[in-house]
Amino acid sequence: MATSNDRILGYDFARGIAIIGMIIVNFKTVMVAESSAPLYRALNLFSGKAAALFVVLAGIGMTLMYESGKRKNSPEKLSKVKSDLLKRALFLFVTGLSYYFIWPADILHYYGVYMTIGVLLLSVSTRILQWISLLIPLGYMGLLILFDYEAGWDWSTLEYQDFFTPSGFFRHLFFNGFHPVFPWVAFLLTGIWVGRINLRDQNKRTRLAIAALLTFTIFTGLSAFLQSQTGYFSAPEAEALNSLLGTGPMPPTLFYVFSSGGLSVFLITVSVQVCFSYPEAGWIRYLVSTGQLALSNYFFHVVIGMVAIELLFGRLEQSFSVEFAFGYALVFSVLLVWFSHRWRKKYKRGPLEALMRRVTG
Incomplete structure (x- = not known):
């Protein structure tokens, strides 16, 4: 399913899924105390997954912008693309921090830093990007061993006590915040190289889907197996090991990054397939509109x-x-989907998307 400008709307469809997933997870995280209820445990399985999908899609979007500039065969156009991306990164960074007191778990200010790093790597080869995406979560495991992941946190309230100090802000942003730049930037870099794959090609789409699903399955299964073996250790040792071996987003271990990255890429390939298979389905158009207003809807x-x-x-x-x-969360998501579709019938961009374009050019 593509528009007249040859846009693959499967990406917008996946972005719509990501937004709904983030709404469900974030409402649960904020509104509900930790519980052993089956529904709570089920929703916990999705923690960090929708946000990872959101960031992978951001990388794909950056590649599409960059490739569009390359096709014009003009160094000036490429420079403008990079300049525009950097200005948008700054806009997102400032916007995210502007409502920190309402939403400390904001991802937008992190997003701005991911994008800045991504701009620096837009022109490197796919192989190098893949290696960097691989090495970042591996290196982060070393940081978890060397440094105190819990520094600054009051886990009873999920408040970061020294956020407004230089060292606390830096630590929160790059190491142990809700979506720390390392290793979360690996999701964006994955999106950059995935965006270079022609997903209109059924064979390439299928191969990528299989590889992504295998990655998700292997690392999820390996995490579960290794955690099952920690019973041989003392209680404190087992707790520390389970933290390092888990697939939850805090801390974002290599098992989380690889399983969530694999799931994200798989969902993207499925979304593209669904939009190609049912190009006129109304429900697809509604979710596409939701994805096209992703920034506004997140806000x-x-x-x-x-x-x-x-x-x-x-x-x-x-x-x-x-x-x-x-x-x-379900009721709010339905209303947001309805609003997004109605808005897109009248306007080209969402409210916050239009403001960002106006501010950044």
């Missing part, structure tokens, strides 16, 4: 979705059942 789920609950009930954090949070 809305915080400043409208979460703030509305606090205004209505006078409370928000860890104050609701997982069933309420999940149901509210």
